[in-house]
Amino acid sequence: DGGITQSPKYLFRKEGQNVTLSCEQNLNHDAMYWYRQDPGQGLRLIYYSQIVNDFQKGDIAEGYSVSREKKESFPLTVTSAQKNPTAFYLCASSIRGQDYEQYFGPGTRLTVT
Amino acid sequence: QKEVEQNSGPLSVPEGAIASLNCTYSDRGSQSFFWYRQYSGKSPELIMSIYSNGDKEDGRFTAQLNKASQYVSLLIRDSQPSDSATYLCAGWGSQGNLIFGKGTKLSVKP
Numbered sequence: 001d002g003g004i005t006q007s008p009k010y011l012f013r014k015e016g017q018n019v020t021l022s023c024e025q026n027l028n029h030d031a032m033y034w035y036r037q038d039p040g041q042g043l044r045l046i047y048y049s050q051i052v053n054d055f056q057k058g059d060i061a062e063g064y065s066v067s068r069e070k071k072e073s074f075p076l077t078v079t080s081a082q083k084n085p086t087a088f089y090l091c092a093s094s095i096r097g098q099d100y101e102q103y104f105g106p107g108t109r110l111t112v113t
Numbered sequence: 114q115k116e117v118e119q120n121s122g123p124l125s126v127p128e129g130a131i132a133s134l135n136c137t138y139s140d141r142g143s144q145s146f147f148w149y150r151q152y153s154g155k156s157p158e159l160i161m162s163i164y165s166n167g168d169k170e171d172g173r174f175t176a177q178l179n180k181a182s183q184y185v186s187l188l189i190r191d192s193q194p195s196d197s198a199t200y201l202c203a204g205w206g207s208q209g210n211l212i213f214g215k216g217t218k219l220s221v222k223p
Binding site (some may be wrong): 040041042045101102105106107 | 162205
């Protein structure tokens with residue numbers, strides 16, 4: 001089955017620790033995206049990548065980092081510099097370029113205490 | 114800042130009725146729009162895409178786009194309790210990012 005997987009589904013960390021969220025897709029999509037969703041809020045773009053070994057900051061990149069070494073994978077690291085990291089993190093992918101649909105993975109719910 | 118605006122709701126309709134969800138956008142350069150359905154605690158699921166003015170129908174769903182008025186809508190006919198969810202409107206901005214509204218919560222009462 002083609003799709004996007006994110007792991008883990010739930011993640012708990014102590015304040016001050018870095019944590020990496022996994023995102024893998026087998027849709028052969030060039031573009032991948034990371035969003036953050038807070039209760040009652042829309043999706044906010046953290047980082048995106050249109051092609052391997054290249055990525056751009058979104059609207060709220062501070063305190064996050066990404067890599068894109070393989071077409072299928074786009075991991076997100078939430079660093080200790082992120083002031084309020086508790087949120088629902090969503091990975092998406094699409095055909096490269098504008099106007100194409102984005103498809104979402106199941107999400108990772110991160111809780112930092 | 115380019116924006117997509119939605120009424121947060123909740124919008125409550127009886128089972129079998131038509132639910133009408135609306136969205137406006139500020140970026141005149143936007144060409145394509147999407148509706149996603151998000152159940153509580155789940156990720157968004159794409160249900161409709163629309164690229165040109167007019168109506169697009171898919172089963173019980175009809176998306177409508179009016180670029181002159183910068184308005185997008187989603188009609189759900191014969192609403193079912195299983196349609197109860199938050200509906201997100203999104204449009205590609207001229208800056209190259211997909212911009213999401215905050216969503217409208219729909220409740221379909223049996």
